[in-house]
Amino acid sequence: MSIPRFGDSPPASKALKCLRFVANLTLSRDAESIQLATLKYALVVAEEGSFLRASRRAGIDHSALSRRIRDLEYAMGTRIFHRHARGVGPTPAGERFLDRLRSVLLELDNTLTLARTGIKDEQQRLSIGSNGMVLAGRALDAVIEFGQCHPNVTVSLIEGSHPEPRAALGGTEVDVTVTSSSRSTGGAFELKLWKDTLAVVLASSHPLASRPVIEWSELGQETLLVRRGEAFLLADAVGNGVQLPAIVEHHVSAGILLRLVGNGLGVALIHDGDAKSVPDGAVCRKLRIGGKPVQISSFARWRPDNANPALTVFIAFLRDRYSA
Structure with a gap:
């Protein structure tokens, strides 16, 4: 009996039988302790025909995988795999079990997908x-x-x-x-x-504008312009104990804030990935603290x-x- 790879769609008529299979499986006290990952590992072993290849594919220790399958067989009360010199292969009972298990897991995956997406046509x-x-x-x-x-x-x-x-x-x-x-x-x-690296924006005429990299300590005498709600983030970004420059908070958009910078009214921080958004009259430079990037x-x-x-x-x- 051939076993399709995990992910192949089962016939629609099998769906109810698959759900009943799960219900019957969990009636056993031993089976109640079986983890979903173990069931998936059993399918990988069947597909690879080898505990060693399956362990490499699944990213689990070879002995741990073998132990999981042995515990699964004990809980099921039957051998799922034949062990032989060339690897492993499903027993007749194992083939029936794995075929139904594959359908069950696919039905479960489909159910979870529906739960995540809801009704596709509904806005x-x-x-x-x-x-x-x-x-x-x-x-x-x-x-x-x-x-x-x-x-x-x-x-x-x-x-x-x-x-x-x-x-x-x-x-x-x-x-x-x-x-x-x-x-x-x-x-x-x-x-x-993720972590974003911060950069500093200065007016093109600023004395530090010619420098490709600016140290945080060099901003000590500057006025740092921030938008509403950003001031409290600076401590998280630069760390405790780091001196902050004078901060002025503006209730404006990022575009307006950067225009203020371009007109020499202060400096600002942005994500280095947003350097292209800097307007004319301003430049974006790398920012460091002790030679290390400033990340948030x-x-x-x-x-x-x-x-x-x-x-x-x-x-x-x-x-x-x-x-x-």
Whole structure:
């Protein structure tokens, strides 16, 4: 009996039988302790025909994989694999078990996908909050990419000093925050994302503008212009004990802030990936503290009791493509 590789679609008529199979499997006290990963490893072993090749493919120690399969066989009360000099192969009982298991896992995957995406034709809404500085660089790229991948989700971007994820649909706050703040919101789930390197923007006529790299200490006598809500992020970026220059907060867009810089009213920080957005009259230079780049971490935070299906899709998207 040939066994199709994991991921092949089972006939639709098998779906109910597959779910019953899972139910029957979990009735056994021993089977209740079987982890989903172990079941997936069994399929990999069948496909590779070798514990060694399967362990390399699955990224698990060879002996640990062998032990997991042995425990699975004990819980099932039957041999799933023949062991021989050339590797392993499924027993007749193992073939039946693995064939049904493959269908079960595919049905489970399909069910989870439906839960994440909801009804494809239904236009969904997702509000994403930011503390200002972070809604640029890779954060903005991620939002744009998400919108292109999920045209059925309408995304609203909201900037604020301390945007908070709302509790559920119909709340007054945002669904998820993408923030540079290390201050976690009580009760919120958190996903650590990427690190962005910061650069400094100065007027083209500034005495330091000719330097390709500027040390933080050289900004001590400067006026640092920030947007609303960004000042408290600086300590996270530069670290405790580092002297901050004079800070002036403006309730304006990033574009206006950089125009102020270009006219000699101060300096500003941006993600180095946004250097092309610097207007005429200003230049972007690398920033260092003790010779090391200045980096700021980004996080996604959301409340677990938010029932918005678009939020689930967005978090899965971030975890798959951007999670640290």
